Amino acid sequence: MRTALALTSLVLLGCGAAPAPVPRVEAAPPPPVLVRSAPGVIVRTELDRVLEAGPGAFLGRVEIEPVMEGSQFVAFRIAALRDEALFSGVDLSVGDRLVSINGQTIERPEHAMTVWSSLRVASELLVVIEREGELRQLRFAIVETL
Numbered sequence: 001m002r003t004a005l006a007l008t009s010l011v012l013l014g015c016g017a018a019p020a021p022v023p024r025v026e027a028a029p030p031p032p033v034l035v036r037s038a039p040g041v042i043v044r045t046e047l048d049r050v051l052e053a054g055p056g057a058f059l060g061r062v063e064i065e066p067v068m069e070g071s072q073f074v075a076f077r078i079a080a081l082r083d084e085a086l087f088s089g090v091d092l093s094v095g096d097r098l099v100s101i102n103g104q105t106i107e108r109p110e111h112a113m114t115v116w117s118s119l120r121v122a123s124e125l126l127v128v129i130e131r132e133g134e135l136r137q138l139r140f141a142i143v144e145t146l
Contacts, residue, residue, distance in 0.1 A: 042125060042142045051119060055112075061086060067097060073107055075099055075130065091138055092129065099128040099135065 050057075063080035066073060075097040081087045098106060101115050102122060119125065119142075127138040 040140055041146065042140045043146060044142055044144050047119065047142060051116070055116060064098070076106065091136070093131065095131070097130040099130055101125070101127050 061081075061083045062078060063082060064076040065079050067075045067077050078092060078094055078096045078098070080094060081092065100106075102118060102125065104111055104115050104118075106112050106115065123142055125138075125140040125142060129136050129138065
């Protein structure tokens with residue numbers, strides 16, 4: 001599901017981490033790109049495929065930047081969505097601020113990994129964004145089958 005891939009990538013990109021360069025002998029297969037089965041629904045087996053692909057499969061798909069008020073971290077702002085096909089149908093826009101994912105703010109890498117790990121057993125994916133001063137929720141039920 002593109003939704004799972006897109007939103008899960010925000011979990012990882014929220015920490016601002018970048019993958020270390022890895023020499024390649026052969027071209028790596030692309031990460032799984034999932035098709036939404038139904039609006040507001042992520043099928044568990046599809047989400048598991050995304051999670052198994054690992055965090056490195058998501059890095060580089062979104063450009064984010066920290067938002068600071070003085071020396072205080074506030075959120076990450078989406079500066080660019082680099083994979084338009086991946087984010088089609090997901091209500092995210094350049095300029096949105098990532099507030100939380102499943103109730104967890106993403107300020108440091110360990111926060112991102114906590115959320116990443118929790119998705120293996122979560123019953124929903126709830127992303128809170130701020131757009132033009134207004135909070136919005138992107139909510140997706142995680143189900144075993146449709």
